[in-house]
Amino acid sequence: xxxxxxxxxxxxxxxxxxxxxxxxxxxxxxxxxxxxxxxxxxxxxxxxxxxxxxxxxxxxxxxxxxxxxxxxxxxxxxxxxxxxxxxxxxxxxxxxxxxxxxxxxxxxxxxxxxxxxxxxxxxxxxxxxxxxxxxxxxxxxxxxxxxxxxxxxxxxxxxxxxxxxxxxxxxxxxxxxxxxxxxxxxxxxxxxxxxxxxxxxxxxxxxxxxxxxxxxxxxxxxxxxxxxxxxxxxxxxxxxxxxxxxxxxxxxxxxxxxxxxxxxxxxxxxxxxxxxxxxxxxxxxxxxxxxxxxxxxxxxxxxxxxx
Amino acid sequence: xxxxxxxxxxxxxxxxxxxxxxxxxxxxxxxxxxxxxxxxxxxxxxxxxxxxxxxxxxxxxxxxxxxxxxxxxxxxxxxxxxxxxxxxxxxxxxxxxxxxxxxxxxxxxxxxxxxxxxxxxxxxxxxxxxxxxxxxxxxxxxxxxxxxxxxxxxxxxxxxxxxxxxxxxxxxxxxxxxxxxxxxxxxxxxxxxxxxxxxxxxxxxxxxxxxxxxxxxxxxxxxxxxxxxxxxxxxxxxxxxxxxxxxxxxxxxxxxxxxxxxxxxxxxxxxxxxxxxxxxxxxxxxxxxxxxxxxxxxxxxxxxxxxxxxxxxxxxxxxxxxxxxxxxxxxxxxxxxxxxxxxxxxxxxxxxxxxxxxxxxxxxxxxxxxxxx
Numbered sequence: 001x002x003x004x005x006x007x008x009x010x011x012x013x014x015x016x017x018x019x020x021x022x023x024x025x026x027x028x029x030x031x032x033x034x035x036x037x038x039x040x041x042x043x044x045x046x047x048x049x050x051x052x053x054x055x056x057x058x059x060x061x062x063x064x065x066x067x068x069x070x071x072x073x074x075x076x077x078x079x080x081x082x083x084x085x086x087x088x089x090x091x092x093x094x095x096x097x098x099x100x101x102x103x104x105x106x107x108x109x110x111x112x113x114x115x116x117x118x119x120x121x122x123x124x125x126x127x128x129x130x131x132x133x134x135x136x137x138x139x140x141x142x143x144x145x146x147x148x149x150x151x152x153x154x155x156x157x158x159x160x161x162x163x164x165x166x167x168x169x170x171x172x173x174x175x176x177x178x179x180x181x182x183x184x185x186x187x188x189x190x191x192x193x194x195x196x197x198x199x200x201x202x203x204x205x206x207x208x209x210x211x212x213x214x215x216x217x218x219x220x221x222x223x224x225x226x227x228x229x230x231x232x233x234x235x236x237x238x239x240x241x242x243x244x245x246x247x248x249x250x251x252x253x254x255x256x257x258x259x260x261x262x263x264x265x266x267x268x269x270x271x272x273x274x275x276x277x278x279x280x281x282x283x284x285x286x287x288x289x290x291x292x293x294x295x296x297x298x299x300x301x302x303x304x305x306x307x
Numbered sequence: 308x309x310x311x312x313x314x315x316x317x318x319x320x321x322x323x324x325x326x327x328x329x330x331x332x333x334x335x336x337x338x339x340x341x342x343x344x345x346x347x348x349x350x351x352x353x354x355x356x357x358x359x360x361x362x363x364x365x366x367x368x369x370x371x372x373x374x375x376x377x378x379x380x381x382x383x384x385x386x387x388x389x390x391x392x393x394x395x396x397x398x399x400x401x402x403x404x405x406x407x408x409x410x411x412x413x414x415x416x417x418x419x420x421x422x423x424x425x426x427x428x429x430x431x432x433x434x435x436x437x438x439x440x441x442x443x444x445x446x447x448x449x450x451x452x453x454x455x456x457x458x459x460x461x462x463x464x465x466x467x468x469x470x471x472x473x474x475x476x477x478x479x480x481x482x483x484x485x486x487x488x489x490x491x492x493x494x495x496x497x498x499x500x501x502x503x504x505x506x507x508x509x510x511x512x513x514x515x516x517x518x519x520x521x522x523x524x525x526x527x528x529x530x531x532x533x534x535x536x537x538x539x540x541x542x543x544x545x546x547x548x549x550x551x552x553x554x555x556x557x558x559x560x561x562x563x564x565x566x567x568x569x570x571x572x573x574x575x576x577x578x579x580x581x582x583x584x585x586x587x588x589x590x591x592x593x594x595x596x597x598x599x600x601x602x603x604x605x606x607x608x609x610x611x612x613x614x615x616x617x618x619x620x621x622x623x624x625x626x627x628x629x630x631x632x633x634x635x636x637x638x639x640x641x642x643x644x645x646x647x648x649x650x651x652x653x654x655x656x657x658x659x660x661x662x663x664x665x666x667x668x669x670x671x672x673x674x675x676x677x678x679x680x
Contacts, residue, residue: 297377
């Protein structure tokens with residue numbers, strides 16, 4: 001060790017120093033982490049990254065306007081159309097359910113997908129990559145934070161819609177409904193995680209693609225009508241878009257016995273589809289994260305703040 | 308909490324060991340060579356400075372060492388861990404703070420933001436809050452504890468960044484222009500924190516980049532002068548300054564010197580003696596003293612000169628050693644100064660905090676000189 005400048009002042013203090021928190025005997029010891037510590041750090045990182053999302057719920061109330069009141073107006077418009085057409089009463093419920101699910105979709109498309117790209121511009125991405133946790137923990141934290149936030153918002157829309165428009169649900173299989181809902185969330189936020197990585201890789205092009213795809217996805221997902229009515233398009237949507245699959249399964253289970261969903265896949269089958277989507281999307285997100293880190297270290301630009 | 312006083316058993320491993328490190332960025336029409344065969348070793352416990360203008364390659368080197376970037380050629384390790392393959396180990400023992408850093412989320416309060424980052428380093432929930440409060444006190448952000456991050460001034464923001472950097476008790480701390488854009492007092496606070504943090508545990512190592520030569524001169528045990536991706540010189544500040552000046556130069560103020568400066572010039576070890584200000588006799592008009600620039604073969608020659616002055620019936624009013632600055636060294640090595648780069652860089656960041664004088668080379672030097680007095 002070198003004789004450092006002012007070394008007399010650099011002798012360790014026997015008293016507890018605020019500059020020393022978790023003393024280790026050497027850098028080697030500090031770098032040696034057991035698998036349990038790695039796991040715990042990643043779990044805590046998930047909680048840490050979810051935290052700002054939950055704080056945002058309380059601290060940025062603009063979401064009440066943009067994610068509840070405005071979407072509720074769209075939902076109401078469809079309710080009045082169905083009422084004017086004297087459609088079966090389940091249709092009102094379909095629309096209210098679709099309105100509630102919009103909160104998740106908007107969260108995934110506009111917050112989750114663009115989040116990592118935004119993090120890059122803030123300089124956060126570099127800090128995340130230099131911290132000892134897995135980047136998957138950050139993605140999962142973003143997803144779980146967004147999921148909890150959106151569940152709260154969706155719950156409000158569902159509650160208000162149900163009360164205002166007198167929706168009557170008919171549920172026979174509560175556990176399956178809960179399971180499908182959870183799978184819907186995992187598949188949807190798995191898609192969000194994958195999109196987030198794509199946004200970092202493709203940047204502005206991915207943003208434009210999302211904007212272009214937003215309305216078509218809304219349409220083929222059947223937010224305001226049973227997706228099966230779309231025939232071939234509906235089938236394609238069910239095969240690729242978690243919003244379409246999850247919403248169709250939830251409608252079938254929330255309005256048991258109704259033939260108006262016109263679904264050609266059972267809720268159990270759709271649950272399996274959601275499981276497959278979850279695996280594919282999260283697997284792709286993990287794969288893309290590795291590519292991002294490799295490319296970032298090679299070209300020096302991908303995760304570096306540019307603004 | 309006891310601190311291990313035992314020497315590092317990793318003493319064999321250098322804190323930083325870079326060998327022939329090169330980095331080329333793809334660019335059109337021609338690739339950009341950011342680093343060109345850097346050889347650098349930093350020992351555990353050193354505060355090592357990288358001094359150079361914009362585009363010299365300082366930040367690129369830090370990015371390689373912090374695992375954000377791969378070297379195009381050569382090898383580098385941090386405490387024995389390879390920067391290409393052992394990224395996880397390096398990330399567990401290091402942290403980095405950059406000047407003008409805006410990481411985190413503006414809607415969070417200071418305390419919340421630090422807690423969030425504490426989770427990324429695996430601190431427990433309560434443990435994280437405890438540590439955060441401790442660091443807030445340490446960096447002097449008590450009054451901003453529950454203030455939103457977006458409302459912090461530049462100096463407060465940098466204190467927050469510094470607290471973030473200390474969350475994991477790093478063994479090696481990379482500070483990339485940490486005082487850039489800070490006002491004088493915030494820059495001073497940052498420097499003091501840096502030194503105090505390093506002093507707390509033997510073996511803690513700092514790699515500091517800075518535009519401020521006086522800052523590097525004052526803080527660093529050793530430094531490297533970098534330009535255009537190459538290290539031009541490495542050494543202690545004194546060694547580097549000695550390169551451009553082999554003689555010892557003193558500025559001597561005497562109450563009288565009846566026999567003239569020629570009497571001094573004839574003393575052993577004196578290369579030259581000349582009046583430096585005032586009238587032809589070297590007299591300071593205001594204070595009625597004599598100012599002499601004395602050039603000696605080395606510092607050891609000063610003793611006989613002082614003794615001889617008594618014989619000449621002259622009394623010393625003040626004595627100041629005149630040393631070349633690191634800027635002199637830089638100009639000597641590079642063939643140009645980097646004042647222009649500095650100006651452009653500062654103006655480009657827009658980081659000056661309202662109502663405060665931003666630190667600049669001159670103010671840093673003034674302040675450090677004041678401290679040493």
